[in-house]
Amino acid sequence: xxxxxxxxxxxxxxxxxxxxxxxxxxxxxxxxxxxxxxxxxxxxxxxxxxxxxxxxxxxxxxxxxxxxxxxxxxxxxxxxxxxxxxxxxxxxxxxxxxxxxxxxxxxxxxxxxxxxxxxxxxxxxxxxxxxxxxxxxxxxxxxxxxxxxxxxxxxxxxxxxxxxxxxxxxxxxxxxxxxxxxxxxxxxxxxxxxxxxxxxxxxxxxxxxxxxxxxxxxxxxxxxxxxxxxxxxxxxxxxxxxxxxxxxxxxxxxxxxxxxx
Ligand SMILES: [Zn+2]
Ligand SMILES: [Zn+2]
Numbered sequence: 001x002x003x004x005x006x007x008x009x010x011x012x013x014x015x016x017x018x019x020x021x022x023x024x025x026x027x028x029x030x031x032x033x034x035x036x037x038x039x040x041x042x043x044x045x046x047x048x049x050x051x052x053x054x055x056x057x058x059x060x061x062x063x064x065x066x067x068x069x070x071x072x073x074x075x076x077x078x079x080x081x082x083x084x085x086x087x088x089x090x091x092x093x094x095x096x097x098x099x100x101x102x103x104x105x106x107x108x109x110x111x112x113x114x115x116x117x118x119x120x121x122x123x124x125x126x127x128x129x130x131x132x133x134x135x136x137x138x139x140x141x142x143x144x145x146x147x148x149x150x151x152x153x154x155x156x157x158x159x160x161x162x163x164x165x166x167x168x169x170x171x172x173x174x175x176x177x178x179x180x181x182x183x184x185x186x187x188x189x190x191x192x193x194x195x196x197x198x199x200x201x202x203x204x205x206x207x208x209x210x211x212x213x214x215x216x217x218x219x220x221x222x223x224x225x226x227x228x229x230x231x232x233x234x235x236x237x238x239x240x241x242x243x244x245x246x247x248x249x250x251x252x253x254x255x256x257x258x259x260x261x
Contacts, residue, residue, distance in 0.1 A: 006220020104149030182213030
C-alpha cells in the first residue's frame with residue numbers, strides 16, 4: 001500500500017496545486033491511494049482558513065471518475081488549540097463527508113510555531129518542550145481526529161543545526177500523549193515534510209509509541225504542490241517498521257483499514 005495521507009490543494013489557503021494536478025502526480029508515481037487534507041483553521045483568530053468543502057467534494061467526485069485506478073479520500077487537517085477552535089471546526093465540517101481527520105498543532109498561545117517570534121528568547125529545549133506540552137493540552141479538544149499530525153512541526157522550520165525533535169525533549173509528556181492516543185485507537189502520522197532535506201528522525205518517538213500501545217501510523221508528505229506527492233514514503237515505512245509498528249492505516253468514513261507493514 002502506497003498511500004499519501006497528508007496533502008494540500010488550492011482548497012487550502014496555502015495550496016500551490018490543484019487536486020487534479022496532485023491526483024495525476026500520484027497516478028504517475030504509482031500511488032494506490034491519496035487523501036486530501038486541506039487546512040481548517042480557527043486557531044489564529046480572527047484569521048480563519050475554511051476550505052469550500054462542497055466544491056471540493058464535487059471536484060473529488062470528478063477526479064474519482066477521471067482516475068479510477070486511484071483511491072481518493074476526503075480528509076481535513078484541523079488546527080488544535082482549545083475547545084472553541086475545535087467547536088468551530090466541528091460546525092464547519094458538519095454536513096460534509098470525511099474519511100479522515102488530522103489534528104495538528106500549528107500555534108502556541110497564538111504564535112505560529114514556525115515563526116521567528118516563537119523561537120526568540122527560548123532555548124531549543126524550551127521551544128520544543130512547550131510545543132509538545134501544547135499538543136498535550138489541545139489533544140482532548142477534538143475527539144473526532146484520527147491521527148495527530150506532525151508531532152515535530154516545531155522542528156520543521158527551526159533555526160537549529162540539529163533540528164530533530166526527540167523523545168528526550170519531553171519524555172513524560174510524550175508518554176501521556178502516546179498513552180492517550182493508543183487508548184482511543186488513534187495514532188500519529190509520520191510527516192515526511194518535517195525532515196526537509198535531512199535524514200529521517202523519529203525512531204525513538206515511534207518506538208516509544210509502540211511500547212505504550214500504539215498500533216498504527218499514517219504517512220503523509222504534507223505536500224502543498226504536486227511535486228512532493230508521496231515523497232519519502234519508503235523511508236517513513238522503514239522507520240515505522242524499525243519502530244515495530246505493525247500497521248499502516250488508510251481510512252474510509254472515519255474507520256481505519258489496516259495494512260501490514
Ligand atoms: Zn500542518
Ligand atoms: Zn499540512
